[in-house]
Amino acid sequence: MSHIAELIAVGTELLLGNIANTDAQMISQGLSELGIHVYYHTVVGDNPARLRSAVEIARRRADILITTGGLGPTCDDLTKQTLAQVFGRELVFDEPSAQRIRSYFQRLHPDRPMTENNLQQAMLPEGCTIFANDWGTAPGCAFEAEGVRVIMLPGPPRECRAMFTHRALPYLRALADGTIVSRTLKIFGMGESSVEALLRERMNAMTNPTLAPYAKEGEMELRITAKAPTEAEARDLIAPVEEELRDLLGDVIYGADVKSLEEVAFALMEAQGLTFGTAESCTGGLVAKRMTDLPGASAVLKGGVVSYTDEVKHNVLGVPQALLDQYGAVSPQVAEAMARGARRVLGCSLAVSTTGVAGPDPDDRGNPVGLVYVALAGAEFCHVQELHLGRGRAMVRSRASLHALDLVRRYLTGRPWAE
Amino acid sequence: MSHIAELIAVGTELLLGNIANTDAQMISQGLSELGIHVYYHTVVGDNPARLRSAVEIARRRADILITTGGLGPTCDDLTKQTLAQVFGRELVFDEPSAQRIRSYFQRLHPDRPMTENNLQQAMLPEGCTIFANDWGTAPGCAFEAEGVRVIMLPGPPRECRAMFTHRALPYLRALADGTIVSRTLKIFGMGESSVEALLRERMNAMTNPTLAPYAKEGEMELRITAKAPTEAEARDLIAPVEEELRDLLGDVIYGADVKSLEEVAFALMEAQGLTFGTAESCTGGLVAKRMTDLPGASAVLKGGVVSYTDEVKHNVLGVPQALLDQYGAVSPQVAEAMARGARRVLGCSLAVSTTGVAGPDPDDRGNPVGLVYVALAGAEFCHVQELHLGRGRAMVRSRASLHALDLVRRYLTGRPWAE
Structure with a gap:
């Protein structure tokens, strides 16, 4: 009943x-x-x-x-x-x-x-x-x-x-019959309306399990919920739907039943015995803050540098003055030098950097609000990604910090870099 | 109507x-x-x-x-x-x-x-x-x-x-008749129940203006709301109540109709042409993140260091190894050396530091969750404050970051240090 x-x-x-x-x-x-x-x-x-x-x-x-x-x-x-x-x-x-x-x-x-x-x-x-x-x-x-x-x-x-x-x-x-089991797929890098457009018919046709999308600042979730006499049977109903969604959406799914992208990045680094550091300009400490929201963060995070001025980028992170002069702080060259500098200064295996224009105004080189470079440096590589994150200071900063963490996830799971 | x-x-x-x-x-x-x-x-x-x-x-x-x-x-x-x-x-x-x-x-x-x-x-x-x-x-x-x-x-x-x-x-x-004007006093450093106990009778007796308390993670607000035919008349009703509250509560009121403690600290530093930097351990970037939430933060903030390990405290901030060995990272001595180090490394006029135990567990020297030291260093002084911030990782971190910003406010407005 x-x-x-x-x-x-x-x-x-x-x-x-x-x-x-x-x-x-x-x-x-x-x-x-x-x-x-x-x-x-x-x-x-x-x-x-x-x-x-x-x-x-x-x-x-x-x-x-x-x-x-x-x-x-x-x-x-x-x-x-x-x-x-x-x-x-x-x-x-x-x-x-x-x-x-x-x-x-x-x-x-x-x-x-x-x-x-x-x-x-x-x-x-x-x-x-x-x-x-x-x-x-x-x-x-x-x-x-x-x-x-x-x-x-x-x-x-x-x-x-x-x-x-x-x-x-x-x-x-004592009143309930059967069991309800949910599984939540976490998605970063594809918007709610795109996911919805892709899945709408499928979702409407489903009754058990059901599939429901939720948008969460810069990310989204798909929750699969099944009802069955036992938990094992409910899980059996969920599994093929999850598989289908993974086929359809691919590697924008960053985890299932996990809390956050930082939790996933942290677990990957911890499992591989890697240490982590940050060099943040436009995100101003947000990547480090997200990592240190996790209890036990010190097992992975060595530290970070918030380099909000060229001076600190040069003096603390060792970004060559010539790069700053030639390309400006918001450039792929400086993003790379920041990430490499953070690795060296903080003594960590992997370091990410962020540099960009969070707004409300374009920077003095005329770079538009929302232009952000994020980079990931390891011992023998550095990958830089250019992002266009729209407007709204808080949203630009939040999305930039997620992109930085997503670089770590993609690298350590052998996924291709996002476009 | x-x-x-x-x-x-x-x-x-x-x-x-x-x-x-x-x-x-x-x-x-x-x-x-x-x-x-x-x-x-x-x-x-x-x-x-x-x-x-x-x-x-x-x-x-x-x-x-x-x-x-x-x-x-x-x-x-x-x-x-x-x-x-x-x-x-x-x-x-x-x-x-x-x-x-x-x-x-x-x-x-x-x-x-x-x-x-x-x-x-x-x-x-x-x-x-x-x-x-x-x-x-x-x-x-x-x-x-x-x-x-x-x-x-x-x-x-x-x-x-x-x-x-x-x-x-x-x-x-436009539907309401008359004008409603509110003024919000922001309070940091006194808990909701203490403020309520102090003001309860007064609040219950008031009808116009009314006085309402709101608790906001680690801070609180008192909102005075008056209704009158014109805005000027409403403001005239509010003024004596504000004065009375300021007399009663003193310098825990950090501003009126301001958004946040970081906004107040920023405005004070900007007005005096000062620059700012951070050295964060337990807050892990949260102080820098709060400052960079403000558009135009780079007018004041030079940068920050998240020193989540002793190694980074020593290598980047120049905290003497002997201090770390003798007193441990969570100590007034290290808080002071971090703040002084951040000032030097970042080249700023004022620097704050945080070091403490955010939890969930005590640190390996047995310091309890919630023990935090915050420090403020200027050219010729350093003030260290010991805090006991209760339990709950997010709350400890949030309150520690507010205390660090409050040091700046108290110093630049000539208020006594909090007890």
């Missing part, structure tokens, strides 16, 4: 934009893995009439309602009262929950007495499954009424995540 | 939990400043029937509907078609929008032809106000029908923010 869930987040702070509804994202991910469909998220304020109306709408279009927020001790916290009312349940005092609340409060604030309003959190719908909260005070709960399963979780993201993972998920898993 | 808005985000990726609905947060903040109430957010997938149903519900409970997402070139992008249908509008081809889309595509991808599906984005509801998109391809639009104002914005957060700020807000401002 196929379930449809709807998430209702309760909290005026969401409607004022003080926080984003990250609870909904986290829960949606979990439900998607269980194969439970989610058709709507609703956010409503701390207002019983509007919450009631949102619940009345949701119960007509879903058979699982999951609320987040509004379980706390203040007078704004009305979720339990409202849901109990809509589904005709009484709230009853639960002594074990009250005990937990008292002892949680005692641990957190040994120096002051608990105010009585905290015990309001121990009022729970009669006959519900209680989700004990080991990460905060308000217990969650679940009950079934009139064909709808209602699950209530606390709102603070840390508590909500723990309560969903350790309390609601096991409860929901 | 008081308006009620409802936000409808369209995108299956939201229901699958691939991304959080940050557009709703951003727009809600803006609406709240205009005094436009928001009672519900809805998220719905790329499904015309369900979107239609969400719109039917929303139009009964709000007089302003703002949709985000579903304006792109792919077959999933159905927002315009669906909204036009619900409100009985034809879609018509807009040639100026088509021109913009062609030229945007051309700038971004000079080397490949635009696929035809991109022009679908130039189909717009007849008689609408077109919101030209200078940050992407899909134009937004607004129209009024049957007492409801409908506004459609693209979904990608960067585009959505720009389109809301520069296109939708001016349109909405």
Whole structure:
């Protein structure tokens, strides 16, 4: 049987934009893995009439309602009262929950007495499954009424995540039949609309697995999702689709179920015992920053030089003054000398360089915004690539840094250089 | 007249939990400043029937509907078609929008032809106000029908923010009576809960201006918002509140209506004709990256060294080997030698350094995650500060980079060093 869930987040702070509804994202991910469909998220304020109306709408279009927020001790916290009312349940005092609340409060604030309003959190719908909260005070709960399963979780993201993972998920898993498995192919070097044009008919015709594209600043993802009685069967459904996509798209696919291009470049270098360094002009430290986002980066990255002036290119990286004078900083010659210089100065096996015009204005030699050279130097070679990255300073910088990392990936996997 | 808005985000990726609905947060903040109430957010997938149903519900409970997402070139992008249908509008081809889309595509991808599906984005509801998109391809639009104002914005957060700020807000401002003026004080070095504890009663008592706190990774903002018949009168309401806050909070306020700490540090150095350089260990290029996010950074920044290994600290920055051996890389002595070394090697007036343990694990001398030293060196001084930045690699790195920039700000404005 196929379930449809709807998430209702309760909290005026969401409607004022003080926080984003990250609870909904986290829960949606979990439900998607269980194969439970989610058709709507609703956010409503701390207002019983509007919450009631949102619940009345949701119960007509879903058979699982999951609320987040509004379980706390203040007078704004009305979720339990409202849901109990809509589904005709009484709230009853639960002594074990009250005990937990008292002892949680005692641990957190040994120096002051608990105010009585905290015990309001121990009022729970009669006959519900209680989700004990080991990460905060308000217990969650679940009950079934009139064909709808209602699950209530606390709102603070840390508590909500723990309560969903350790309390609601096991409860929901018992409802799901079959398993959902996803595999995500990461793509760099081909735009969303091109991929889409290539795959549109194929995607529309697919039902199991499904194929969905997502654009992510400068990159994109294709997610293949299959549903089957077992995980192995789901994977068997995914494999031929992945193979077909790899045939079709070729080496713009840089990985499957990996986080980022830097993670792939890092793993390749680490596996081959190589060290890495950077010489950055237009990206201004972004390539090094991406590499050092990875825990354990020091196993590969020796360091980098941000050479934002000709002086630093010459003095620190040893780029010959004659090259700078003759060709200018934004040139293939200087890109090569920077990469080779970084290798030497930093003492690493591979070094990348970036030099270009990030904008907003053309440089003083009239090079246009978006013209960037990236280079990769090894012991016995240096490859320079010319790029035209459009406009928009942040986008030029981000894409240039990805191209630099992609040089490493292509070199170490024996792929041809991109055109 | 008081308006009620409802936000409808369209995108299956939201229901699958691939991304959080940050557009709703951003727009809600803006609406709240205009005094436009928001009672519900809805998220719905790329499904015309369900979107239609969400719109039917929303139009009964709000007089302003703002949709985000579903304006792109792919077959999933159905927002315009669906909204036009619900409100009985034809879609018509807009040639100026088509021109913009062609030229945007051309700038971004000079080397490949635009696929035809991109022009679908130039189909717009007849008689609408077109919101030209200078940050992407899909134009937004607004129209009024049957007492409801409908506004459609693209979904990608960067585009959505720009389109809301520069296109939708001016349109909405015309609906509000009177003028709303905001002033944002930026704070670094005092946590949200401390600021809140200090200001809570004051904030709750205020109605015009209002005062709202926002936490932003490692920093916070206090936004003062006043409503008055004219802008000058609104500013007159804001001034005494700002003065009071400055008295209360002191020099943790690093600017008003400025974007970032790097912008403030940059402006101070530029005004005094100073040049700048970085020597980064644990922040791995993040300080240089932040500086080079600013257009025209080269007026101040000469360059930086990412010294991720002792070898690079010694060979490139000239940190004495004896210091590294005796105190280890994470020490005030090495932080100082790095900053002084960067000044010398890069030939700049001021240099900052960072060295610390970003995690996830303590370093091999047993220094805990979150221990960071930042230093600022000038011609005749070097100030080193010891920091304990908690856990979480990204947070430690981000906060360390902000502390380094804050050293520059404090030095050049004659403020005392932070404790």
